[in-house]
Amino acid sequence: MAAGKDLPQALTPLEGPLPASLSRAAAESLGPWGERTRALVAAGRVPADVVTGLTLYLLANQARRPRPTGERPKGAVSGGVWVREQFTVHAPMEIGKPLSLRGESARRFTRRGRRYGVNTSQTRDAKGELLATNCTTGLLRYRKDESLPDGEEGLAESELIAPCPDGSRAADNPSLAALRSLSVGDRFEGEPQRVTLEMMRQRDAGRDDNPIHTDPEVARREGLKAPIAGGSHVLAFGLELLMRAWGSEALLYGSHFDVRWKGQTYAETSVTPFAVVEAVGPEEVAVSLEVRGEERIALVCALRIPLGEAAA
Numbered sequence: 475m476a477a478g479k480d481l482p483q484a485l486t487p488l489e490g491p492l493p494a495s496l497s498r499a500a501a502e503s504l505g506p507w508g509e510r511t512r513a514l515v516a517a518g519r520v521p522a523d524v525v526t527g528l529t530l531y532l533l534a535n536q537a538r539r540p541r542p543t544g545e546r547p548k549g550a551v552s553g554g555v556w557v558r559e560q561f562t563v564h565a566p567m568e569i570g571k572p573l574s575l576r577g578e579s580a581r582r583f584t585r586r587g588r589r590y591g592v593n594t595s596q597t598r599d600a601k602g603e604l605l606a607t608n609c610t611t612g613l614l615r616y617r618k619d620e621s622l623p624d625g626e627e628g629l630a631e632s633e634l635i636a637p638c639p640d641g642s643r644a645a646d647n648p649s650l651a652a653l654r655s656l657s658v659g660d661r662f663e664g665e666p667q668r669v670t671l672e673m674m675r676q677r678d679a680g681r682d683d684n685p686i687h688t689d690p691e692v693a694r695r696e697g698l699k700a701p702i703a704g705g706s707h708v709l710a711f712g713l714e715l716l717m718r719a720w721g722s723e724a725l726l727y728g729s730h731f732d733v734r735w736k737g738q739t740y741a742e743t744s745v746t747p748f749a750v751v752e753a754v755g756p757e758e759v760a761v762s763l764e765v766r767g768e769e770r771i772a773l774v775c776a777l778r779i780p781l782g783e784a785a786a
Contacts, residue, residue: 481628503677
C-alpha cells in the first residue's frame with residue numbers, strides 16, 4: 475500500500491528521563507493490591523504498565539498548534555481513546571536514568587464510522603540499548619460518524635514493524651525458575667479490587683492532559699456516566715497479579731504484551747484480574763490475561779515471556 479501524503483511521519487524525538495512521579499503514581503494508584511509494584515519502584519525499576527504508555531508520552535510532548543480555549547473537534551475525547559497496545563520490554567528501565575524516545579505516526583484508518591490512528595516508538599538508554607518497542611492504536615473520535623467511509627492512510631497493517639518477544643535478555647530474568655515450572659492450564663485469579671476516583675487521580679499524578687480520568691464534569695460532557703480509569707491503570711491490576719505469582723521483575727526481560735481494551739472501567743467500580751497459562755516451551759511461556767469489570771471484560775492481554783533465545 476502506498477503511503478499517504480503525510481504518513482508515515484516522524485515524531486519529534488524526546489530526550490531525558492521519564493518523570494519519577496509516573497512510576498511512583500503507578501504504584502500508589504493500586505492501593506493495597508500494589509505491593510509487588512511498590513517493591514519494584516522502590517528498587518528503582520519502571521513498572522511494565524508505565525512502559526505501556528511510552529508512545530503516548532512521546533505524543534503528549536509534541537508541539538501542538540494552539541487553538542482558542544474551549545475549542546474542541548466535534549466528538550473528540552480528551553487525549554483520544556486507547557484501544558490496543560503492542561509492546562515489548564526488552565530490558566529493565568531504571569527510574570530517573572536518561573532515555574531517548576523516537577517514533578512515528580505510521581497509519582490512520584476508518585472502520586464503521588470510527589477513525590483510528592497508529593503510532594510507534596522505540597526507547598533506548600544513554601548507551602543506545604533498546605529498552606522498549608511500542609505500537610499504539612487509538613480511537614480519534616469517541617462518537618461514531620456514519621458518514622465516514624472506510625479507508626486507510628499511511629502504512630498498511632502488514633507493513634508495520636510490530637513488537638515481538640526478545641529472548642536476548644531472558645537469561646538475566648531472576649524469575650526463570652518460577653516461569654519454567656509453569657504448566658499449561660495453570661490459573662491465577664486475584665480478589666476484586668475497587669478502583670476509586672482518588673486512585674485514578676493518584677495515577678495521573680497531577681497531570682490534566684486527559685481529565686476524563688479524573689474530572690466527573692468533563693466525563694459527563696464527553697458522554698460518560700463517570701470518569702474512566704486509564705488503560706495502563708487497568709492493566710496494572712493484572713500485571714500485579716502476575717508479579718505476585720512469579721516475582722517483581724518477571725516481566726522485564728524481553729516480554730511481549732498485546733493488550734486490547736474491551737470496555738470502560740468507571741470510577742468506584744471493581745475489577746478482578748485473571749490469567750491462565752496457554753503454552754509452555756523451551757523458548758517461551760504464553761499467558762492470557764484478563765481484567766474483568768463488574769459487567770464485562772475490561773481488557774484482554776496476550777503475553778509471551780521468553781525463557782531463552784530461539785535456536786538459529
